[in-house]
Amino acid sequence: MTQTTSTHHEDGTAPPAGRFDAVVRAAVGQGLLGEGSQVAGFIDTEGVRASVGALHDAFAATPGVLHTFAAKACSLVPVLRLLAECGMGCEVASPGELRLAVEAGFAASRIVLDSPAKTREEIRLALALGVAVNADSLDELRRVDALRDPGTESVLGLRVNPQVGGGSIGPMSTATDTSKFGVALRDPGAREAIVGAFRERPWLTRLHAHVGSQGCPLELIAAGVAQTYELAEEINATLGVRQVTSLDIGGGLPVNFTDETVHPTYADYVAALTAAAPGLFSGRYSLVTEFGRSLLAKNGFIGARVEYTKDAGGRRIALTHAGAQTATRTVLMPDAWPLRIGAFGPDGTPKGGPPLAQDIAGPCCFAGDVVAYARELPELAEDDLVVLYDTGAYYFSTPWAYNSLPRPAVYGFRTGARPADGSGKGRSDHDGPVAFVTVRDAQSLDNIAAESGLAHADALVEPGD
């Protein structure tokens, strides 16, 4: 298993200051974590703005880029609205995500619909709204043929799989030879079929590829984008007209989960793309990006109480309230998705003390519900808190309903004293007040019962039983 950085000091005494220490302390002080609120997700709204700013800066030299946020990475309406306000568009992949994007206030022209299993109804709605649609296959294109009104404002594209290979996490690799996504570009006859599909459809103007995600080196992603660029050039040259006018290059920038630093950066990504496909930034094509994890992961964390500790077979185990219901990926694939974990006292101050190897377990009733095995942390005790870092994307926003555990509350926060002019001057992550807002309420027991068929409670018994 990958060795990840823990928050204890080598000399085993004072822990180093962490970016969110003041936030954890304030969350306890304001009753958002502790007895009665066992687990919650937290989002750094200023951090999100800064990450969006870094993305826009990296592409600043290229006009006509639409940066969309992959809604699945943090499918919460207030987060999507924040991103809309920051100038992002939205990539959606289901009727539910499309609904969230519309509720969040994204203009239809800034929404892109992907997904490998779009129903006719979904396509019809997207075309009526004017949302861009990337068909995942030639069969799906034929459905679009039948449903498309010539007056639709939707930009229509075709997803290809450049088949450049996978990364280190099999289930995250979308560009293997046998990936389920897109038209497999290197299969026999595929290029000709794709060129033919564009020839028959003058309204088909976009190529899409998403080579990702986590675990894929930048060069691999860039090679996939370069293949897509070259295909666009080939289509336009063969047809003798610049029919392909935009390229949707997907997302998938990997995130560093081993410490607080952000790398690779968006600037590194643009440099890799420039090296692999210099023409990409020439202005010949307008570009769409679809980043998810890299915008949110480091701007969120999970805080959870330690309910008990125990020893079993010579091993220390901390039983916490953060398990598979909120850290699903890490619990199911601990080697692929290791998380940094911080240890805090009941008052929310970082714990010191010599490191002790402890299993950090969750509340679910299956033995594998462990977010970290033998992690060296200051010794945890009842009522302490653990913090799971870098969990702003695909963690608390995407809970699993196992054991009827409630969806945890999610809070947004701002740190530091903010001057009235809003300039951000004088802001510091380590002092000043921390202001929280509710992004999602914790799920209530009434709601759990309702979602578990309460309205149909008698459905399986005879009337009068």
Ligand SMILES: *Cc1c(COP(=O)(O)O)cnc(C)c1O
């Ligand atoms: C998931 C997904 C993304 C975002 O991937 P990240 O790794 O979160 O950046 C972008 N595009 C498509 C089509 C996706 O499925």
